[in-house]
Amino acid sequence: LLYGPPGVGKTLLAKAVANEGSANFISIKGPEVLSKWVGESEKAVREIFKKAKQVAPTIIFLDEIDSIAPRRGSSGDSGVTERIVNQLLTSMDGIEVLQGVVVVGASNRPDILDSALLRAGRFDKMIYIPPPDADGRLKILNVHTKNMPLDAKVDLQRLANISEGYVGADLENLVREAGMMAYRKDQNASKVSQEDFMDAMKVIKPSVDEDVLKFYNNVSSSMGKSMRDRRKDVEVSGL
Incomplete structure (x- = not known):
């Protein structure tokens, strides 16, 4: 599961x-x-x-x-x-x-x-x-910007570092929104800039916050304990 x-x-x-x-x-x-x-x-x-x-x-x-x-x-x-x-x-x-x-x-x-x-x-x-860490987010950004014309000043590492809480789907939407930002500013724009990404982050918010992480940490702890207890019951019963 x-x-x-x-x-x-x-x-x-x-x-x-x-x-x-x-x-x-x-x-x-x-x-x-x-x-x-x-x-x-x-x-x-x-x-x-x-x-x-x-x-x-x-x-x-x-x-x-x-x-x-x-x-x-x-x-x-x-x-x-x-x-x-x-x-x-x-x-x-x-x-x-x-x-x-x-x-x-x-x-x-x-x-x-x-x-x-x-x-x-x-x-x-x-x-x-879990949600991706900074390294994972960088890899995801690299995948989704592979065919996107980026300005030389675009710093994907920085974007990965400041996008904590963004899951893969969020990052995909972020890249798409950055492209739309560039187009809205200038329909003849040939490249997507760092500013476009920063503006996109104001629109595309992370799906995961501290409350969500706490919820899954609690779930992992409680379900792990429950499954360990069930295994002990099976061992005790000799099944």
Whole structure:
């Protein structure tokens, strides 16, 4: 289970894993599974796993999984998500017979996921994807400015240093906005300047602040403790 703030690259990471492993990649956003018709959502889940088995090796990527698998009894949606959670559990428990199929989930709110999904054999490995540090931000800026004509005075390192809290999606938007700034100032502008980037930062704000970081630090601590406790219970029971 990959978790972290929106825009940090959870989907890109899952795609990279599939690419490195030469596996097929089936990506499903949680809300896409939901249906107003009774039984259709569960059927959609079964079909996903069926297709994955047919084209194995496959990575099933369940994005925004918290939207379809919240803690049972908490959603108040007439039992739709409960049935989806039950179907997910059934499908994942059968993963051993689905040779060559790996399930990767992504969530911005792992704290509201049904705890049964986090047990051994399901999403028992949780990886926090944090916002990029200064080095990471510089690499992202380099990628998105690769084909952009930059003024010689543009200092991407400085931009990386002062853009704390910006995730990959923010930085992509920042580069795009800087280009638009240059065009708005002069439709004949041939290059994007440092000033354009600074002006763009007044428009494109960081997604992650201290409160968001504190939230994910608390989530990581509490969920890590919870998973350690569950492993101890399994060891004590002899299972």
